[in-house]
Amino acid sequence: MTANDTASAFTSLYGHAPTGVWAAPGRVNLIGEHTDYNEGFVLPLALPHTVEAAVRPRTDGRLRVHSGQAPDGLTHDLAVGELTPRPGGGWVGYPAGVVWALRDAGHPVDGADIHLNSDVPTGAGLSSSAALECAVAFALNDVYELGLPATALARFAQRAENAFVGVPCGVLDQMASACCTEGHALHLDTRDLAQRQVPFDLASLGLRLLVVDTQVKHDLADGGYAERRAGCEAAAASLGLPALRDLSLDDLDTALAALPDATSRGLVRHIVTENDRVNRVVALLDSGQVRDVGPLLTESHASMRDDFVISCPELDLAVDTANAAGALGARMTGGGFGGSAIVLVEEDAVDPVSAAVHGAFAAAGHRPPRMFPAVPGPGARRLR
Numbered sequence: 001m002t003a004n005d006t007a008s009a010f011t012s013l014y015g016h017a018p019t020g021v022w023a024a025p026g027r028v029n030l031i032g033e034h035t036d037y038n039e040g041f042v043l044p045l046a047l048p049h050t051v052e053a054a055v056r057p058r059t060d061g062r063l064r065v066h067s068g069q070a071p072d073g074l075t076h077d078l079a080v081g082e083l084t085p086r087p088g089g090g091w092v093g094y095p096a097g098v099v100w101a102l103r104d105a106g107h108p109v110d111g112a113d114i115h116l117n118s119d120v121p122t123g124a125g126l127s128s129s130a131a132l133e134c135a136v137a138f139a140l141n142d143v144y145e146l147g148l149p150a151t152a153l154a155r156f157a158q159r160a161e162n163a164f165v166g167v168p169c170g171v172l173d174q175m176a177s178a179c180c181t182e183g184h185a186l187h188l189d190t191r192d193l194a195q196r197q198v199p200f201d202l203a204s205l206g207l208r209l210l211v212v213d214t215q216v217k218h219d220l221a222d223g224g225y226a227e228r229r230a231g232c233e234a235a236a237a238s239l240g241l242p243a244l245r246d247l248s249l250d251d252l253d254t255a256l257a258a259l260p261d262a263t264s265r266g267l268v269r270h271i272v273t274e275n276d277r278v279n280r281v282v283a284l285l286d287s288g289q290v291r292d293v294g295p296l297l298t299e300s301h302a303s304m305r306d307d308f309v310i311s312c313p314e315l316d317l318a319v320d321t322a323n324a325a326g327a328l329g330a331r332m333t334g335g336g337f338g339g340s341a342i343v344l345v346e347e348d349a350v351d352p353v354s355a356a357v358h359g360a361f362a363a364a365g366h367r368p369p370r371m372f373p374a375v376p377g378p379g380a381r382r383l384r
């Protein structure tokens with residue numbers, strides 16, 4: 001996939017050349033899961049996989065969108081003045097939602113022709129949705145000379161997904177796609193979007209981060225996410241806190257004793273310990289103790305499996321098998337109930353660990369997982 005291919009496909013579709021081509025990446029989150037909507041900390045890195053958007057503005061109030069990956073194969077033609085949120089409305093809601101969110105805030109986006117082309121696996125927990133939104137948001141920002149910073153574009157992308165598509169996600173995915181940089185993980189405080197680029201160069205240390213895409217998505221995914229979010233918000237309210245981010249590890253036991261049921265205790269324990277793990281991982285990366293990150297990844301997985309209850313048999317099998325085969329640590333990444341796991345591994349253990357995971361999936365009768373190394377790439381940008 002190249003920017004030229006995406007531009008040529010645009011030209012054949014619409015009969016004129018695009019103004020430019022923009023790209024925005026998918027991501028893996030090294031650690032900090034479900035902490036974003038609790039106003040806590042996350043540590044994503046951008047994948048080399050991107051959604052590309054070839055875009056040309058229009059002055060007649062029409063929005064035309066096409067995607068090389070959409071099963072419908074259609075070019076959708078919409079009136080920008082009539083865009084209204086439509087939860088469950090399909091893939092078109094992602095690009096249309098970005099146009100709607102910008103216009104709703106008063107930005108003069110009068111229409112566009114858009115062609116999308118992507119190599120980010122969809123629904124794999126690698127954030128194809130935010131990559132799509134950010135590619136469109138960055139393109140519109142340039143072609144309409146809106147002058148918005150990356151963090152504002154990430155917020156518009158999140159608003160598109162929350163309000164237009166109807167997915168109650170936090171800001172992790174959009175900020176990762178918008179703000180990650182090559183060779184770094186992004187240490188982000190999701191409360192105020194304060195950020196720091198943390199050098200993350202595993203190759204020079206003889207290490208790898210493997211992504212294991214289980215290729216499963218369980219039915220629970222959408223409802224389960226919304227339910228966890230509502231549970232966290234209810235627990236924070238019952239503890240008299242603005243968000244679970246405001247509960248410190250020191251006060252955790254007292255808070256747990258005040259909560260009425262095991263489900264909410266699990267939610268709270270995961271968020272508080274996970275925020276602490278993010279900051280410990282950052283400290284280890286800063287001090288060059290990268291191998292010591294492994295056990296924290298595995299602790300994070302156990303916390304999501306046992307306390308937050310968002311894992312599934314395929315993810316547990318990937319994590320347990322990788323660890324048993326000599327990985328330094330592993331965890332599921334993304335919203336849960338399927339999708340992908342990440343595995344921190346010595347370079348010379350990549351082959352045995354991969355073979356063990358493949359073998360275990362075959363023995364359990366699961367679909368073969370897809371595995372590839374995650375090397376931190378750049379965030380959203382104009383390609384041409």
Ligand code: ADP
Nearest residue numbers: 067069070091118122123124125126127128129
């Ligand atoms: P994830 O973001 O983890 O990949 P989501 O369920 O949040 O999973 O988003 C996946 C959805 O995003 C797809 O079902 C589709 O509607 C939309 N999408 C992602 N990439 C594309 C693409 N290249 N073309 C059209 N729609 C896409």
Ligand code: MG
Nearest residue numbers: 127128129130
């Ligand atoms: Mg998504």
